[in-house]
Amino acid sequence: xxxxxxxxxxxxxxxxxxxxxxxxxxxxxxxxxxxxxxxxxxxxxxxxxxxxxxxxxxxxxxxxxxxxxxxxxxxxxxxxxxxxxxxxxxxxxxxxxxxxxxxxxxxxxxxxxxxxxxxxxxxxxxxxxxxxxxxxxxxxxxxxxxxxxxxxxxxxxxxxxxxxxxxxxxxxxxxxxxxxxxxxxxxxxxxxxxxxxxxxxxxxxxxxxxxxxxxxxxxxxxxxxxxxxxxxxxxxxxxxxxxxxxxxxxxxxxxxxxxxxxxxxxxxxxxxxxxxx
Numbered sequence: 001x002x003x004x005x006x007x008x009x010x011x012x013x014x015x016x017x018x019x020x021x022x023x024x025x026x027x028x029x030x031x032x033x034x035x036x037x038x039x040x041x042x043x044x045x046x047x048x049x050x051x052x053x054x055x056x057x058x059x060x061x062x063x064x065x066x067x068x069x070x071x072x073x074x075x076x077x078x079x080x081x082x083x084x085x086x087x088x089x090x091x092x093x094x095x096x097x098x099x100x101x102x103x104x105x106x107x108x109x110x111x112x113x114x115x116x117x118x119x120x121x122x123x124x125x126x127x128x129x130x131x132x133x134x135x136x137x138x139x140x141x142x143x144x145x146x147x148x149x150x151x152x153x154x155x156x157x158x159x160x161x162x163x164x165x166x167x168x169x170x171x172x173x174x175x176x177x178x179x180x181x182x183x184x185x186x187x188x189x190x191x192x193x194x195x196x197x198x199x200x201x202x203x204x205x206x207x208x209x210x211x212x213x214x215x216x217x218x219x220x221x222x223x224x225x226x227x228x229x230x231x232x233x234x235x236x237x238x239x240x241x242x243x244x245x246x247x248x249x250x251x252x253x254x255x256x257x258x259x260x261x262x263x264x265x266x267x268x269x270x271x272x273x274x275x276x277x
Contacts, residue, residue: 001066002046004273013037013053015067029070043102044169050109051076052097057085059109059133059199083136104169105132108144108158111164118150128173130192147190148171152197155204156186164267166212167248172242174211174220184209184225189245202245204228210267215274218242223268224253235261237268 014030017201039052049062062080099112117125132142156177163183165175171192177185184207190197211222225233236253
């Protein structure tokens with residue numbers, strides 16, 4: 001969260017949080033009557049939250065203490081300024097959204113969903129759409145961009161899977177394909193201004209996952225497994241300057257205890273915060 005002292009995460013149909021200062025894990029809210037709870041993301045300024053569940057997406061004001069009393073979707077709709085996006089002709093992706101991000105200024109959103117592949121309408125493909133939802137009406141959602149879509153076809157995208165993505169909040173997105181171990185693949189950065197996706201190979205050819213932008217957008221965190229080592233590969237973590245990703249620089253992994261990751265299929269799911277004084 002924007003205060004820097006709590007990490008919010010999902011467990012089943014519950015939204016939970018870990019308080020770094022008290023070392024306590026507790027439940028923020030839960031939706032036991034819903035078919036699914038798929039995504040929960042607080043905006044960068046901490047004032048709004050997007051919640052995807054049961055083929056609906058809510059964008060509502062976020063108040064930490066108030067959310068502890070919310071257990072039904074009707075409670076969300078009663079919040080002043082709440083916006084509901086349902087599956088209607090112009091927002092078909094709503095029903096299959098599984099990850100969401102906010103722009104830095106909170107006016108745009110990005111949804112990772114599965115839908116018809118723009119290059120082949122007969123197959124389904126995971127993709128990201130950037131949308132303007134400021135009108136608060138699903139019929140007036142403005143689609144700003146979609147990738148990889150018709151923009152480009154990433155290497156290793158034969159399965160049409162995009163396990164994860166992140167946004168620096170302005171012009172650049174990161175994501176990876178899925179080639180091995182349930183979600184590790186090629187790393188890409190997509191520039192929204194140029195509409196180009198560039199494959200990144202800062203350590204070796206493959207494989208990467210869970211790339212995250214630093215709060216200021218100057219660094220990127222990612223996990224790496226060396227495909228050349230096969231079953232002997234180990235999960236390593238890197239935090240490097242974005243401008244040096246493809247510059248031939250030599251990077252050193254972050255120090256970790258031996259056998260910190262015992263399962264090669266594990267994702268790291270990092271959460272970065274601004275440096276604390």
